[in-house]
Amino acid sequence: MLSGLTSRILLTLSLATPLCTTADITTGEPEELRDLHYGDALFQLYQQNYFPAIVRLLAARKQGLMQAYADEPELLLGGLYLAYGMPNTAEGLFNRILQNSKSPEVLNRAWLQLGKSRHRRGNMKAAKSALNQIDENLKPEANDEKHHLSGLIGLLQKNESDALADLNKISQQSEWTLYGRYNQAIAYLRNDQPEKVLALLQEIGSGIDENDDNEAKSIRDRANLALGYLFLELQQPANAQQALQRVRLKSPASSQALLGLGWASLQLDQQEQALPPWQLLAERNASDPAVLEAKLAIPYVLSQLAAEQQSLQGYRDAIATYDASLTQLDQLLSQVRDDTFPDNLLVDNDTGIDSPKRSLLSYLLSGNAFQERLQDYRDLGHMEKNLQQWREKISSYRTMLSNQLVAYNQKLPRVDEHLKGENLNQVVDRKEQLKRLYEQVATTEEPPFALANQQEKAWIERINKIKRIIKQHDTGGRLAPQREMARLMEGILTWRIATEHPARVWSLKKQMIELEQNIETAHQKESELAKARAEAEGRFDAFSSRIEQLEKALPGLHRQVKALRQDETELLREMALERLEQRRSLINNYLVQARFGVANLLDISSARAGEEK
The missing domain is CATH 1.25.40.10 (Tetratricopeptide repeat domain)
Structure with a gap:
């Protein structure tokens, strides 16, 4: 009964090897965010929304944004492609980084990602070559990951000595230590070093x-x-x-x-x-192969203990369990062969699926190979839904563009009027007037009344009028007090204007500077407005052309994704049928043994009854 233990040990140990194959899409330690678009992509990444993160990175790259992060967004995008099951696209991106980047740190990380991409595609020789390009300047944690991946490649190439050499280089403080030690055990087991x-x-x-x-x-x-x-x-x-x-x-x-x-x-x-x-x-649930084996082992031991009735009942219970498992297996096989597979298995329907069958379904859905295919199927489903939404939304974009064009044509006369520059010419004339006034007052020793404010000018006019009246009507000096009062008022006003003259000259200069700045800004805005005016029609035509291209491309892309999803369905069906047939073979084997045990016990009982008779 202990035959096959060695293969069971190898199977148990091999469970650690897939742990390094997932894509590394982390961004290291948190740092100050220097670009809003990159932060938006990171937000989607940390929410595990990989598709929106890819879309945002591609859109920002198309617009030439995220310059503050150099090649960091490209590395992140490559990691997302790996996580999304697109190693070919990821490898092309990493190769472009290697050709263009001059940063040793970026090059090392790109080589590491490239090695992981090639490992995932099964190209172990090329993956090892990529890892060998990494120098010693890699960060400690990434360096440990590199040695772990290199060790796994050695194991997959059945080169245990190289694998051990790499795995031994993993730091004892690293999170890869346990995985490295575990995989060392695999290498030693293969080398027959128990x-x-x-x-x-x-x-x-x-x-x-x-x-x-x-x-x-x-x-x-x-x-x-x-x-x-x-x-x-x-x-x-x-x-x-x-x-x-x-x-x-x-x-x-x-x-x-x-x-x-x-x-x-x-x-x-x-x-x-x-x-x-x-x-x-x-x-426990009979979907677990260990439970099925235990169901057969219990009556076997009971028969060795001469508990024949209990052993017989145990065999019958085992037979009932195996028959029920086969019935559930047939139902699941029917669902796998159904046209609605695999969606019919992914619907959360607790009322429609009993607990044993749900557990059997969990067994079917387990396993890395099946899970990866299933994830691809789900990703394609998401893309198909996304494309369908775009097909429905694209007409609304054309409507939006038409509305924008109508609004633009309505505002165009005002833009053209503004571009004539009449308002700006008035501002320029005003600046010239201030300039002449400044030149007049800045070099005059006796401050003129030119910088007097409106109230002061009114007072000056009133004083002059009073002086004229006094001059006309003063006979014999009768208006001498009034003349003296007018002279005193004029002196006070002159003293006030003279006292404030430097401040008023500075204020005049400040007004001139502000006008010059405003005129320069206005010229710049007019230039931008003229450029936008010239490019507007071309931009509308470009948007219209792009919408038209999308309208033509979306149906083809939609059909392509549907076809790929159908191919994934067939692959999943083949994998599921193979896995379920293996389970059927195992259960039938146990069922034969259980029935043989019942027959053996019945033979023993019949023989004993014959002897007694």
């Missing part, structure tokens, strides 16, 4: 840290699971129990751990102790 494998897995599995995140806890669980099965392979069941008992009950690896605990007890000839973990496992 002592080093045991030491590494023991170090990972027993090194529980309160600061571990969920990924670290999951890695430790899988390390303990692999360690337990390796001890079973080495016929060390007591050590296997210690390792398997460290696996968390809520961990995805707990079912296999409970199954292994039972086999460890059997190796210790403790048949009764094998039952509790298997009975606990058997209560």
